[in-house]
Amino acid sequence: MPDGNTLRADQFLNLMLIGESGSGKTNLFAEGLKYEWMQPAYIFDTDMRLQSILARYGTEVTDHITYDQYRDLANAFGGAFAKATAKKVELTRLITKGGAMAPKSIIVDSGSFLAKLVINEALKLDGKSPDTSPGLNHYGTLATKMERFVSELSGLPCNFILTVHENVIKDDVSGALHWGIALTKYLRNTLPGYFNEVYQCKVKTLGSVVKYEVFPRPHGGYPSKTCIPTMGAAETHESIWSKLDAHRKVNA
Numbered sequence: 369m370p371d372g373n374t375l376r377a378d379q380f381l382n383l384m385l386i387g388e389s390g391s392g393k394t395n396l397f398a399e400g401l402k403y404e405w406m407q408p409a410y411i412f413d414t415d416m417r418l419q420s421i422l423a424r425y426g427t428e429v430t431d432h433i434t435y436d437q438y439r440d441l442a443n444a445f446g447g448a449f450a451k452a453t454a455k456k457v458e459l460t461r462l463i464t465k466g467g468a469m470a471p472k473s474i475i476v477d478s479g480s481f482l483a484k485l486v487i488n489e490a491l492k493l494d495g496k497s498p499d500t501s502p503g504l505n506h507y508g509t510l511a512t513k514m515e516r517f518v519s520e521l522s523g524l525p526c527n528f529i530l531t532v533h534e535n536v537i538k539d540d541v542s543g544a545l546h547w548g549i550a551l552t553k554y555l556r557n558t559l560p561g562y563f564n565e566v567y568q569c570k571v572k573t574l575g576s577v578v579k580y581e582v583f584p585r586p587h588g589g590y591p592s593k594t595c596i597p598t599m600g601a602a603e604t605h606e607s608i609w610s611k612l613d614a615h616r617k618v619n620a
Contacts, residue, residue, distance in 0.1 A: 381527040387569030392580035393531040409473035411435035414481035446492025449485040473527035
């Protein structure tokens with residue numbers, strides 16, 4: 369009998385995409401939205417780049433998604449995360465109930481900007497102005513609310529993708545440098561545990577040629593991981609989804 373992690377991996381995709389801005393994270397999940405088992409999808413757009421990127425894919429993708437943009441404005445500071453939380457509750461109800469209106473996939477693009485919304489809400493509730501530097505109590509709120517948001521979405525019976533920006537992290541003890549997600553230490557250590565697939569996204573530019581690469585296996589201290597045996601050390605956007613699709617069919 370498969371254990372919980374195997375069962376989850378066989379039925380639904382739980383994927384974290386890590387990379388610098390412009391490394392192809394959004395392009396990678398957009399490629400996956402061509403597959404019927406990923407459709408329809410709902411996207412939490414906190415990065416504000418989704419519309420321009422999806423325009424490259426046309427109706428093959430755009431006909432199968434809905435999304436809302438979440439960003440705090442000067443005249444409504446601290447309110448965007450509450451709207452995202454309300455949407456999460458609505459999606460949970462739809463997916464739990466099932467039916468044609470329920471999305472098969474939920475995507476948060478990106479977790480890094482979602483974290484900023486959590487901090488803004490914490491500052492607002494603490495009576496602080498938008499230009500106030502967050503304190504330890506605000507980062508504590510970030511850890512609690514961000515982990516809850518991700519854990520609840522990752523536990524739903526649907527595909528879940530989270531994009532996050534990467535950063536160079538210095539080990540507190542050894543001083544060694546390694547890659548990690550650009551969030552607090554607690555979230556760097558905790559959030560990847562909610563995902564069976566964690567991929568690093570990279571982009572190379574040679575003259576006018578742009579090449580996107582995906583690294584689904586650990587390398588150079590990078591915390592990538594995969595439960596799919598056929599994944600190589602480096603993949604393209606197309607090969608990643610081809611192998612995810614094949615793995616799903618074998619384990620259906």
